[in-house]
Amino acid sequence: MAQARSNRPLSPHLQIWRWGPAMLVSILHRVTGNGLAFAGLGLLLWWVGAIASGPESYQTFLDWVWLGTGGGLQVVTALLGKVVLVGLTWAFFQHAASGIRHLVLDIGAGYELETNARWSTLTLVFSVLATILFWAFVLLR
Amino acid sequence: MGNGTSIGRVRGLGSSHQGTHHWLLSRLTAVGNLVLIPFLLVSLALMPSHDYATVHAWLSKPVPSTALVLILINTFYHARLGVQVMLEDYIHEEGGKVVAWLLVNIVPFAGAAFGIISVIRIALGGA
Numbered sequence: 001m002a003q004a005r006s007n008r009p010l011s012p013h014l015q016i017w018r019w020g021p022a023m024l025v026s027i028l029h030r031v032t033g034n035g036l037a038f039a040g041l042g043l044l045l046w047w048v049g050a051i052a053s054g055p056e057s058y059q060t061f062l063d064w065v066w067l068g069t070g071g072g073l074q075v076v077t078a079l080l081g082k083v084v085l086v087g088l089t090w091a092f093f094q095h096a097a098s099g100i101r102h103l104v105l106d107i108g109a110g111y112e113l114e115t116n117a118r119w120s121t122l123t124l125v126f127s128v129l130a131t132i133l134f135w136a137f138v139l140l141r
Numbered sequence: 142m143g144n145g146t147s148i149g150r151v152r153g154l155g156s157s158h159q160g161t162h163h164w165l166l167s168r169l170t171a172v173g174n175l176v177l178i179p180f181l182l183v184s185l186a187l188m189p190s191h192d193y194a195t196v197h198a199w200l201s202k203p204v205p206s207t208a209l210v211l212i213l214i215n216t217f218y219h220a221r222l223g224v225q226v227m228l229e230d231y232i233h234e235e236g237g238k239v240v241a242w243l244l245v246n247i248v249p250f251a252g253a254a255f256g257i258i259s260v261i262r263i264a265l266g267g268a
Contacts, residue, residue, distance in 0.1 A: 033223045033227075034223065034224060036216075040216075041217060041220055044212075044216075044256065045252055048209065048213075048256050048260060049256070051196055051197055051200060051259070052259035052260070052267070092178060092182075096174075099175070100175070134182065138185075
């Protein structure tokens with residue numbers, strides 16, 4: 001890596017390729033996975049820890065993440081909290097669908113160009129639909 | 142597997158000396174998460190409300206508390222494996238590698254321990 005630059009051709013990088021659904025799903029798998037790992041598990045710990053610490057701690061959690069009852073900064077974080085929670089459910093559905101796709105690829109199936117592109121696209125459609133349905137159910141029932 | 146010594150090929154553990162262990166565990170925990178996380182999502186969606194009393198009562202029941210302990214083990218382990226791969230891809234300096242190695246081997250276990258203790262406290266009536 002640290003050797004002197006020569007005029008030899010470099011291997012083509014991201015901007016050379018025409019973007020296809022498989023590329024998008026691949027990088028989304030990493031992005032959603034790490035989002036779930038850091039933001040998702042962080043929130044999960046805060047939630048469980050708040051319940052274990054009693055009603056006041058749980059109320060603090062609700063105020064900061066969802067209700068914004070305290071006013072001021074909490075209004076902002078409560079709005080952010082909603083965006084993050086919806087984002088996390090989408091990230092889970094995307095990561096799960098993409099993960100199932102990877103389990104199929106692991107057995108050596110689904111590598112034909114059209115099939116690969118179709119299943120990649122379907123994970124994207126599924127994650128958006130599942131997110132909408134989940135939140136519609138939670139908020140409207 | 143064309144390279145390496147004969148004994149290396151027989152052992153099949155490759156240059157990392159771990160073989161497919163990392164890969165296999167990531168699949169194993171992935172399948173676990175495919176069952177556990179939908180359970181959590183459906184439970185949360187079906188709750189009549191999300192106030193303290195309701196959530197606490199739900200989490201102190203045996204099946205939800207067991208599920209949540211399993212979730213904490215499974216997700217943190219799965220996340221540890223995934224984050225490790227991400228860090229291996231993007232961090233190339235020796236110092237950074239050491240820091241990443243420390244983080245990836247300490248933080249997930251500390252986080253999971255905190256979560257599990259919390260659930261046990263709720264389940265056994267401590268809070």
